[in-house]
Amino acid sequence: MIAEKMKNMVANSSAIRAMFEEGNRMAKLYGAENVYDFSLGNPNVPAPEAVKNAIVELVNDSDPVVLHGYTNSNSGYADVREAVAESINERFDTTFTGENIIMTVGAAGGLNVILKSLINPGDEVIVFAPYFGEYRSYTNNYDGVLVEISPDTETFQPKLAEFEQKITPKTKAVIVNTPNNPTGVVYSEETIKEMAAIMERKQKEYGTDIYLISDEPYRELVYDGVAVPYLTKYYANTIVGYSYSKSLSLPGERIGYLVIPDEVTDSEDLRSAANVATRILGFVNAPTLQQKLVAKCLHEKTDIGFYDRNRETLYNGLKECGFACIKPEGAFYLFVKSPVEDEKQFCADGKEFHILMVPGSSFGCPGYVRLAYCVSYETIVNSLPKFRELAKKYF
Amino acid sequence: MIAEKMKNMVANSSAIRAMFEEGNRMAKLYGAENVYDFSLGNPNVPAPEAVKNAIVELVNDSDPVVLHGYTNSNSGYADVREAVAESINERFDTTFTGENIIMTVGAAGGLNVILKSLINPGDEVIVFAPYFGEYRSYTNNYDGVLVEISPDTETFQPKLAEFEQKITPKTKAVIVNTPNNPTGVVYSEETIKEMAAIMERKQKEYGTDIYLISDEPYRELVYDGVAVPYLTKYYANTIVGYSYSKSLSLPGERIGYLVIPDEVTDSEDLRSAANVATRILGFVNAPTLQQKLVAKCLHEKTDIGFYDRNRETLYNGLKECGFACIKPEGAFYLFVKSPVEDEKQFCADGKEFHILMVPGSSFGCPGYVRLAYCVSYETIVNSLPKFRELAKKYF
Structure with missing residues (x-):
């Protein structure tokens, strides 16, 4: 019998983590190149040489x-x-x-x-x-x-x-x-x-x-x-x-x-x-x-250019699709307004196009979703046609 | 203002750790070779190649x-x-x-x-x-x-x-x-x-x-x-x-x-x-x-011979001095009966000879002290004359 305090925790186990594990499952099923996993802040930039x-x-x-x-x-x-x-x-x-x-x-x-x-x-x-x-x-x-x-x-x-x-x-x-x-x-x-x-x-x-x-x-x-x-x-x-x-x-x-x-x-x-x-x-x-x-390695610099290109490409791409989003000045996340009130529905809709996003309710802010763009540039570019298809559901 | 629960913890901060820090202080003061620090289970055997x-x-x-x-x-x-x-x-x-x-x-x-x-x-x-x-x-x-x-x-x-x-x-x-x-x-x-x-x-x-x-x-x-x-x-x-x-x-x-x-x-x-x-x-x-x-490294073996030599040498050396101790079958500790009722006094006496031991009350067993013999063989050998001098205080 596990601790009472842990029961809820286990039940509501991090949506982010669950998404991440789902991403791995889908990658096995459909091939990693066909899954657009924006769920976890796991940097795709390798550690510096x-x-x-x-x-x-x-x-x-x-x-x-x-x-x-x-x-x-x-x-x-x-x-x-x-x-x-x-x-x-x-x-x-x-x-x-x-x-x-x-x-x-x-x-x-x-x-x-x-x-x-x-x-x-x-x-x-x-x-x-x-x-x-x-x-x-x-x-x-x-x-x-x-x-x-x-x-x-x-x-x-x-x-x-x-x-x-x-x-x-x-x-x-x-x-x-x-x-x-x-x-x-x-x-x-x-x-x-x-x-x-x-x-x-x-x-x-x-x-x-x-x-x-x-x-x-x-x-x-x-x-x-x-x-x-x-x-x-x-x-x-x-x-x-x-x-x-x-x-x-x-x-x-x-x-x-x-x-x-x-x-x-x-x-x-x-x-x-x-x-x-x-x-x-x-x-x-x-x-x-x-x-x-x-x-x-205290003087090593992060490859900001990599993330910046991702940021610009994804931000502009999503805006063109009709999605609303504040332009981030830092980190590697976009916080996108869900086109439907229940953002979990939006996340579920995304999954149909193999797009993985984390619901804003995980961050105390329902009605939005988080996209972690610390992924490969190819993932960003290849995801955009899918976002366009997804957008057609709403706009 | 720190958390209530932490106040006692900070006050009674691990005697083992305190000893270890004391050992480092003494090593600086008297030279590492003149301090017999048996306080911490920090293995002296290097990781295998x-x-x-x-x-x-x-x-x-x-x-x-x-x-x-x-x-x-x-x-x-x-x-x-x-x-x-x-x-x-x-x-x-x-x-x-x-x-x-x-x-x-x-x-x-x-x-x-x-x-x-x-x-x-x-x-x-x-x-x-x-x-x-x-x-x-x-x-x-x-x-x-x-x-x-x-x-x-x-x-x-x-x-x-x-x-x-x-x-x-x-x-x-x-x-x-x-x-x-x-x-x-x-x-x-x-x-x-x-x-x-x-x-x-x-x-x-x-x-x-x-x-x-x-x-x-x-x-x-x-x-x-x-x-x-x-x-x-x-x-x-x-x-x-x-x-x-x-x-x-x-x-x-x-x-x-x-x-x-x-x-x-x-x-x-x-x-x-x-x-x-x-x-x-x-x-x-x-x-x-x-x-x-x-x-x-799952098939790597621990260098048991190193610890065994330390065990035999320290155990036999202490027995010869008159100290009482059960012969350990495992780990790298000796648990020695304090020759005086208050083992903290024994630890303090040991410190005069630059011997660091941890009081048994840290382990819920006052009246005893712990010696971690995961130190260099030289430390063991060189400590024995000091233990002999220390023993003269009691026997």
Whole structure:
């Protein structure tokens, strides 16, 4: 008999994952080239050549007892944490040291570590719809309560008036994700400043600490020179969660980090708690070879051109078909308005043309679907005639 | 302000880890060769050469999009799971398929996955003292209640009469760890059969399911030809947690697996729950390169000779000094009786001679200390004169 809490989880098992498994099933049935699987953010861009070279170098030149051993601290190798801090400082004009960095099992691991460290049962965690559906599970893991801010479907920027209203004395954390999954929207500096001012006001009003958790797996994936503000510079109680899954195309390797700045309330306690949470949640430490690897690849650049071409082609193609969609400034997702009210119907219709899309209700935003365009360019090009056929059903 | 549940955890942060960090501090201060750090199970045997070769082969010959990508199922690569199942079947005459295997972020990740899948708040988890202290944290993560069976300090075999008494209708799981950390004791087939009979009786009596979780990171580390029974063959509701940390000397890489046999009650639900738990706890999937790596190294053997020499030398050396200790049949730990009642005092005395040991109270068994002899042979040899000096304090 499985745990009560897991029963619903199993029943509603991630629609994204289910889609992904369905995509694999269909690929076997119809041939991979005849399935247009936009379901999962699994980058199709290979890891840079430097990743391969770094791995070979590491296993050839390192003492395996150290390379594959437990790290001295559960928070990671000291030299890796130092290198990560320096790289952030260089790029964002911050002043972190290795002590501010906790190496994590990807951003998902990092978010669990920080929520475990912060959340008491009943504490509220605010998210802005549409949001990555896993935030609900992560919050639920620690008996927190997810509070949704409704989506602004004009701009998909956060609704700040509603945000201010929904902050209560129980609000412990606010999760933002910019560039955003599933919309690709980037929050402007103006927006960030307003959010920070609201949180400052509410912290004072309630005498509480409200931690801003910035989930940043898509930081490097921005187009047209758009700037993504570094949030620790706008609000003291900010924690950053980062992942190399997308920037170095290493999603399966589970490597990322948390930044817990000195300016955060109870920073030292929080870093100790994150260190302990890393251990007791069973991560123990971020995979060691991957830690050393990313430290060697801090200057590698993501192949933005690849994603940009996909973005332009798919966005323009869908518009031509008559679909409505905001043009993403970052990440590798398009969030498309469903031409029928029930977007699950739209997803089902798509499947008839071997097009796999994830319903917006998985992101707290029904009436829309998410397309992950981190697929091959051929998939994009070949999908367009299918979208045209699909469009005929509605327009 | 960190979470209430974490405050104690941070305060009592693992004595083992604290020791390990202390060891590093002392090594810097006095030189590594003058510190006898027996605190952590971080193998000093390098990973076999085959590990290096397999990694180089994998990065040279695989499509990086697949090698470093998300796995189709959160439970791991299908081919890896199949290979692991076959390897178990070969060695233990079982009949598992890949469906019974969940690849995990080490045994610690696996234990968290299975406890998350099983435990409702208030459910009881039975452990036999002395036990790996993390079982307490893992159980606490899911609001389970740890129930200790007191140690039999004559044999360090499980006290079965007390076990039977302490099983209640709330008992959801029993964790066994054989070869045992911290004693090195292996449970005999006889013991296993009796335990199984007790659990069968209690399941019937209460109409409940009691899951036996076998934590087996030390399965391959046995001496003198001792046999370690494969527990799924003795009790239907058995789940195995395995790790390659010790057998392939990859503790930092975080790779292991769970076996959930078909015979387990609600096996399919439990496997689905474990798949979902892997995702929502933030593991997402076991590190992919490591999955492929272990599949290539399933026939590699641990260098038992190395540990055996350490075992004999340290065991005999300590006995000669006058210390009392059961001779371990497996793992790489000695569990030594403290010559003074408060074993923390003994640990403190040892530190004066740069000898680092972990107090038995970390394992629910005060009055004893654990020595991890997975260190270099030189450390063992050079520590013996220090132990002799230390012994003079007491004998």
